[in-house]
Amino acid sequence: MTTDDTAALELHGIVKTFPGQRALDGVDLTVARGEIHALLGHNGSGKSTLIKVLSGFHQPDDGRCSVAGSRLRFGDGVAVSRAGVRIIHQDIGLVDELSVLENLRLGVGTYRAGTLGAIRWRGERSAARARLDDLGLGHLDPDAEVAGLSAVERTEVAVARAIDDPDAIRVLVLDEASAALPEEQVQHLFRLVRTLAARGVGVVYVTHRLEEVIDLADRVTVLRDGVVVLQESVSTLTREDLARVIAGSEVGAVHETDRATGRTTGAPVLTLHDVVAGRELAGASLSVREGEVLGVAGLAGSGVHEVVRLLQGRAPLHRGTVAVAGAPVARPGVRSLRRLGVAVLPGERDQKRITGMTVAENITIADLSPYWRGGRFRHRAERAEAVALVERYRIRPPDVQRPIELLSGGNAQKAYVARLLRTAPRVLVLEEPTHGVDVGGTAEILRLLVEAARNEGTAVLLCSSDTDDLAATCDRVLVLRDGVVADELTDKEITRERIVELCYAAG
Amino acid sequence: MSESLSSATQQVEEAPAARPAEHRAGRLGLDLLDRWAGPLLLVAMIVAFTIASPGVFLTSSNLLAVVNNQTITAVVALGLLFPLAAGVFDISIGGVLTLSVITSAWTFQQTAGSMPVPLAILITLLVGSSAGLVNALLVVRLGIDPFIVTLGSGSIFLGVSQLVANGQVVSRDIPTAFTDLGRGELFGIPNPIVLVVVLALIVFYVLEMTPLGRMIYATGFGREQSRLAGVPTDRILVLAFVVSGFCASLAGLVYTSRIGTGQPDVGAQYLLPSYAAAFLGSTMIKPGRFNVPGLLVGLAILAIGINGLQLQGIPFWVISTFQGGALILAVVLTKLRKLSVRADG
Numbered sequence: 001m002t003t004d005d006t007a008a009l010e011l012h013g014i015v016k017t018f019p020g021q022r023a024l025d026g027v028d029l030t031v032a033r034g035e036i037h038a039l040l041g042h043n044g045s046g047k048s049t050l051i052k053v054l055s056g057f058h059q060p061d062d063g064r065c066s067v068a069g070s071r072l073r074f075g076d077g078v079a080v081s082r083a084g085v086r087i088i089h090q091d092i093g094l095v096d097e098l099s100v101l102e103n104l105r106l107g108v109g110t111y112r113a114g115t116l117g118a119i120r121w122r123g124e125r126s127a128a129r130a131r132l133d134d135l136g137l138g139h140l141d142p143d144a145e146v147a148g149l150s151a152v153e154r155t156e157v158a159v160a161r162a163i164d165d166p167d168a169i170r171v172l173v174l175d176e177a178s179a180a181l182p183e184e185q186v187q188h189l190f191r192l193v194r195t196l197a198a199r200g201v202g203v204v205y206v207t208h209r210l211e212e213v214i215d216l217a218d219r220v221t222v223l224r225d226g227v228v229v230l231q232e233s234v235s236t237l238t239r240e241d242l243a244r245v246i247a248g249s250e251v252g253a254v255h256e257t258d259r260a261t262g263r264t265t266g267a268p269v270l271t272l273h274d275v276v277a278g279r280e281l282a283g284a285s286l287s288v289r290e291g292e293v294l295g296v297a298g299l300a301g302s303g304v305h306e307v308v309r310l311l312q313g314r315a316p317l318h319r320g321t322v323a324v325a326g327a328p329v330a331r332p333g334v335r336s337l338r339r340l341g342v343a344v345l346p347g348e349r350d351q352k353r354i355t356g357m358t359v360a361e362n363i364t365i366a367d368l369s370p371y372w373r374g375g376r377f378r379h380r381a382e383r384a385e386a387v388a389l390v391e392r393y394r395i396r397p398p399d400v401q402r403p404i405e406l407l408s409g410g411n412a413q414k415a416y417v418a419r420l421l422r423t424a425p426r427v428l429v430l431e432e433p434t435h436g437v438d439v440g441g442t443a444e445i446l447r448l449l450v451e452a453a454r455n456e457g458t459a460v461l462l463c464s465s466d467t468d469d470l471a472a473t474c475d476r477v478l479v480l481r482d483g484v485v486a487d488e489l490t491d492k493e494i495t496r497e498r499i500v501e502l503c504y505a506a507g
Numbered sequence: 508m509s510e511s512l513s514s515a516t517q518q519v520e521e522a523p524a525a526r527p528a529e530h531r532a533g534r535l536g537l538d539l540l541d542r543w544a545g546p547l548l549l550v551a552m553i554v555a556f557t558i559a560s561p562g563v564f565l566t567s568s569n570l571l572a573v574v575n576n577q578t579i580t581a582v583v584a585l586g587l588l589f590p591l592a593a594g595v596f597d598i599s600i601g602g603v604l605t606l607s608v609i610t611s612a613w614t615f616q617q618t619a620g621s622m623p624v625p626l627a628i629l630i631t632l633l634v635g636s637s638a639g640l641v642n643a644l645l646v647v648r649l650g651i652d653p654f655i656v657t658l659g660s661g662s663i664f665l666g667v668s669q670l671v672a673n674g675q676v677v678s679r680d681i682p683t684a685f686t687d688l689g690r691g692e693l694f695g696i697p698n699p700i701v702l703v704v705v706l707a708l709i710v711f712y713v714l715e716m717t718p719l720g721r722m723i724y725a726t727g728f729g730r731e732q733s734r735l736a737g738v739p740t741d742r743i744l745v746l747a748f749v750v751s752g753f754c755a756s757l758a759g760l761v762y763t764s765r766i767g768t769g770q771p772d773v774g775a776q777y778l779l780p781s782y783a784a785a786f787l788g789s790t791m792i793k794p795g796r797f798n799v800p801g802l803l804v805g806l807a808i809l810a811i812g813i814n815g816l817q818l819q820g821i822p823f824w825v826i827s828t829f830q831g832g833a834l835i836l837a838v839v840l841t842k843l844r845k846l847s848v849r850a851d852g
Contacts, residue, residue, distance in 0.1 A: 312735060338737045346735065354729040354736075356795060365725050366736045368718035376716045419736065 006069035008033045008202025009054075009085075009171045014063035016049055016226075019438075023049040024060070025226040031171065031202035033068075036193060038213040038234070039206045041223035042246050042500055043465040047206060050223070051175055055087050056080045068170045084170035090179050092158035094146050101128045101142035104161050135160055136195050152185035159192055172196060173204040178212060179300050190216050208299045210239040210504050224248050239506060247500035266290035269459035270342065270427045271323040272307070278315035280306040282483030285320075288427065288459040293450060295470040296463040297499050298480030304463050305347070306483075308431040311461070312344045313337045325426065341426030345416055345433055352416045353404055360386035360400035363419045389418045394444055410441030417445055421452055428452060429461040434469055446473050467496040479503055541844070545791030545804050552808065556815035564818055571697075577810045578699035579604075579758045584781035584802055585703075585710045586754020589747040590653070591785055591797045592714060594727030595646065597748060598778060599657035600755040602664030603638045605774035607631045607759025609668040611685075612677035612769025620680035627685065628760060635756020636749050638664055643748035647741045669771045678768035689764025699761050706754070711799040723747065724796060783830045784809055786837035794844060809833055 009031040016024040024046045031037045041047040052058045054065065056077035065072045067083040094103050101124060105111060111119040112127075128142040137156050146154060155177055163169055174193070178186050186209075193216065197203050205217060213220055213234060220237065222230040222245045230245045266289035275284045280303040288294040298304040309315035310322065313334035321328045324340040337344075343366075346352060354362050363386050364371070370385070371378045386400040393414045395407070404412060413433060420428060430449065434442040450473055452458040464470055470477050477494050479487040479502040487502045557565040583600050590597040611631040614622045638660070645656045671677075691698045714720035725733040726743045734740040758777065763769055787808060788801030809830060816825050 334734060335737075335739065344735070351732055351735055354725055354732045356728040357725065361721070361725070365721070365733065365738065368721055372718050376712075377718060377721065423737075 006033075007031060007066070008035070008068060008200075009204070010066045011050070011054065012064050014050065014053055014065075015061045016046075016053060016058055017061055023226050024053070027063075027223065027226070027228055028231075029204075029221055029228075031204060033170075033200040033202055034197050035219060036197050036203045036205055036217045038217035038220040039204055039223070040208070040210075040213065040220060040242065040246055042467070042503075044225075045223040045246075046226040047223050048175075049226075051087065051173060051204075051206065054080070054085065054173065084168050085173070086162040086169055086171070087173040087175060088155075088158050088162055088177055090176040092155060092177070094154055094157060094161075096145075096147040098146060099142065100132075100140055100144050100146060100149075100157055101125060103146055103157055104128050104131070104142075106161065131163075132160060134166065135163065135192060137192070150185065151181050152188045155181065155189055156192055159189075159196075163196065166199065169196075169201050171202045171204065173206070175206045176208070176300070177205075178207055178209060186212065208504070210242045211506070213242060214239055222246055239504070243501050243504040244497075246504060247497040266292060266457070266459075267325075269325055270311075270461070271321075271326075272310075273321045273323070275310065275320035275322065276318040276483075277310045277320070278306040280483050281310065281315075283320070284480065284484050286478055286485050288461050290459055291453050291457045292475050293453050293460040293462055293473050295474035295477035295494075295499075296461060296480065297465070297467065297470055297477055297503055299465075299503050302480040302503070303483040304465075304480050305431070307461075307480075308344060308346060308429060308463055311337060311342055311427075311429045312346060341424075343420040343423060343425035343428050345420055345428075345430040347431035347435065349409075349412075353412065355403075355405050357404060358401050359390065359395065359404050359407065359415055362404045363389055363400075363415055363422065366419050367423050385422075389422065390415075393418050393448065410437035410445075413437055414441065414445060414448075417448055421448065421458075424456060425458060427459045427461065429463065431463045432465065433462070434464070434466055442469070449473060467499045470494070470499055471496045479505075481505065541794050542792055545787065545801065545808065549804055549808050549811065552811055552815060556811065556818065560815065560818045564815060569814070569818075573810050573814045574700060575697050577806050578697075578703050579761050580777050580780045580784065581703045581803070581806055582706060582758035582761060583755050583777050584784050584806065585706050585799070586751045586757070587781050587785055588710060588714065588797050588799065588802060589723065589750040590744075591789075592720075592727050593723045593743055593747040594730060595653035595744060595747065597639075597642065597657045597751045598654065599638065599642055599661030599664060600751060600781065601774035601776075601778040602661030602668075603635050603752050603755035603774070604759045604762070604777055605668045605771060606638060606664040607635050607756035608763050608769045608773055609672045609677055609771055610634050610756075611760055611763045612681060613671055615681045615685065616677050616679045618680075620682050624682065624685045624688070631760055632753060632756050635759065636753045638756075639749040639752020640745070642752070643745040646748070647744050665771075665774065672769065672771040674771065676768050676770050681763070681767055685764050686767045687764075689761055689766075699765065702757075702761065706757075707799055707803060714799065719743075719746075727797075779827075779830050779834065780806075780809060783834040783837065786841070787833055790837050790840045790844070795841070805833075805837075 007030045009029070011027065011029040014024050014027040015022070027046070027050060029050070039047050039050070049058060053060045053074065056075050056079070059075040065074065067085055070083070072083050073079055095106065098106070105124065112123045114120045125142050132138060132140050132142070137160055140153060140156060146157065149157065162172065178189055181189060193203055193205065207213065214237070217234045219232065220230065220234050220242070221228055222242065224246065229248070268287040269290050271287040273285050275281050280301060282303070284303055284307070286294070286296070296304055296307060306315055310317065310332065313332050313336065317332055322332045323329065324342060329336060329340065354365065360383060364382055368377075371382045383400060390398050390400055395411045395414050395418070404415065407415065417433065428449070433445050433449070437445065446469060449460050449462065453460045462470065462474060471494050474494060475490075477489040477499055478485050479489070479499065481503070486505070489498060489502070553565070563569065583604060587597060587600060611627055614627045614630055642653070642657055642660055645651050645660070646653045688698060693701050714723065722733070722738045723743055725738055726740045730740050762773060784802055784805040785797055787805030788803070789795065789797045790801070791804060792798055792801040813826050813829050816829070
């Protein structure tokens with residue numbers, strides 16, 4: 001067998017288990033030289049774990065990997081790179097303040113230097129020029145500052161940087177590289193990917209945009225729950241086929257009993273009308289009622305995250321109105337929204353955790369007024385309430401004096417939920433509240449939300465990519481696409497499959 | 508959100524197992540040592556110097572002098588606790604102190620001593636608080652790094668002081684009614700010491716016993732997180748800088764009223780000991796937080812260490828060396844503590 005017949009990348013029987021969960025269960029993936037292979041799968045399907053196994057970040061429990069016919073040892077990032085594998089993540093890691101040239105040379109070996117060690121910029125510049133031309137990126141100026149580039153140009157720079165030695169590159173993995181790109185710019189990226197594939201590089205293209213798969217890829221692999229559920233040539237497939245396969249076919253009503261029905265008659269507490277905000281929202285309207293759990297689903301870039309940022313008071317409102325209890329909020333800012341009773345649990349941990357303070361202090365910080373009696377802070381009353389909340393929300397270990405950073409992700413998350421619910425908000429907005437939380441913790445967090453809605457009449461906006469959570473708890477689910485509310489599901493229509501299908505539906 | 512779309516799988520976490528009882532007892536011992544190591548060190552130093560310099564160190568006159576010498580630093584440092592607890596540096600305090608020394612002396616000199624003492628004090632405190640307000644607005648409104656803002660503004664305050672003083676010592680027409688304040692006593696205790704005790708109690712009360720204090724600490728530990736949780740962090744920062752400026756000018760008043768002259772270069776010498784004491788204090792009593800009891804013990808360690816060594820005949824250079832060493836030691840201790848907390852988790 002000549003070397004040219006060997007596959008660029010061959011993953012065989014990859015198994016990876018995390019405590020309480022099998023993330024990958026015997027995944028095979030072969031990418032031929034010059035092939036563009038799309039890798040698809042919804043939240044938690046295992047595609048991200050698979051990439052991390054390939055990059056050397058995760059050590060798999062079982063399986064093997066070859067690049068261009070030679071066996072690759074797992075868990076060794078340097079060996080991966082030396083074998084000619086390059087991985088580009090969505091967060092492409094360019095330094096804005098530096099030029100294209102400086103970014104291309106970032107962290108890669110040494111510069112060409114003259115006497116006294118001074119960099120020979122002219123030589124560097126012409127080398128960069130040649131490299132960019134070679135990749136069909138002649139429109140990029142090596143001296144341009146990266147901050148001034150368009151989104152796709154930045155991605156191009158990131159790819160050009162990864163292709164430091166065109167002859168040595170065997171496999172290029174683009175992990176959601178197009179997620180931040182506007183529709184019309186994606187074609188530029190496609191051209192670059194095709195150029196590389198034409199030279200025999202095997203490309204693994206991770207995306208959630210199904211039309212890109214149809215346009216660009218030769219073959220496709222779909223993962224669901226850690227197994228390959230589809231692996232074939234793209235030419236015979238339609239985007240509807242793909243959406244169906246990603247969603248899965250089994251009936252996914254998980255714990256239907258949690259969901260109350262008919263909770264769609266209360267007065268609207270929070271209303272967004274024709275909202276254009278931040279970078280993503282392009283005329284979205286929605287309304288959540290008293291005592292209702294409203295799910296908001298959508299892929300990255302669909303506007304779900306921007307809804308959360310808007311209600312935090314962090315995304316600029318360009319057009320439209322945000323109204324709480326019928327009254328428009330003139331300038332939706334952090335303080336004004338909080339005063340109106342809109343409480344937000346952001347997805348990012350570093351927006352929630354006050355490191356260095358105790359569990360009790362983290363819970364009570366949102367409102368200290370109950371402890372301010374007779375001119376002094378009643379530490380004992382604070383402690384008693386924190387102990388009661390830790391007990392009620394089953395935060396483990398039940399030690400309110402412990403620094404918050406010593407809690408596990410799930411328990412810390414329950415503490416942040418307690419922080420918000422303690423203030424008896426009118427509207428509770430949660431972004432990925434069960435992300436990274438184990439099964440037991442997830443069930444408890446969802447129970448707390450439903451209780452708040454049912455017992456306190458809180459309007460709950462559950463923004464989640466976990467379709468099981470949405471299906472299990474929501475009275476209604478809205479699906480966002482391209483910055484607008486594209487679909488609404490109620491009652492029996494709310495199933496995991498339906499939500500995923502609509503997330504991936506065409507424009 | 509795409510990160511969360513795809514990476515939920517590798518973040519399953521489990522609560523750490525409950526700690527065995529004996530381990531917990533060991534931790535309690537360590538916690539106690541963590542909190543009280545500083546005060547213990549202070550006691551050990553006192554014992555050692557008493558033995559090393561018999562009849563000289565442990566006398567009421569020596570100890571009173573040591574304490575009295577620290578009053579200006581103590582006033583500056585108590586104010587400094589506010590910005591430090593709120594997570595920002597204020598290194599303009601030396602400049603503010605100088606500006607206040609010159610302002611108070613100059614108001615008397617310009618009015619040939621006819622300026623009423625309370626009015627001179629009020630003007631000085633207003634000048635100091637305004638200086639803090641300028642810092643605060645630059646930090647909060649324009650979002651400039653507090654370290655850079657106060658580095659620059661401190662130099663400006665010093666420059667303005669030199670301009671006002673015309674580069675000379677301001678000492679004409681300072682009334683005895685004013686210097687009596689700095690040199691007088693209350694029940695046999697020098698006034699500046701009384702001031703420090705009162706100020707320490709107030710600062711302790713605000714930081715430890717009011718919701719405001721809790722919000723100051725929260726701002727320091729996580730400004731953005733606290734803001735999103737509903738803490739008015741901008742207002743907290745403004746308050747912190749104003750209090751810091753106010754206290755620095757209070758210290759300036761203590762200086763002028765005690766020395767009776769205004770020198771346009773006095774402030775700088777109080778900057779380092781204030782920081783050293785505050786950081787040393789943050790390693791004890793309530794480790795990890797800038798706190799008043801810790802600050803006072805830290806000040807005492809610095810003062811007694813220097814005094815005891817000087818009584819041993821170790822000369823002038825010990826002051827800077829000791830203070831700088833203590834500052835770095837304090838920061839190293841804090842770092843080690845954070846590492847051990849993490850390893851514990």
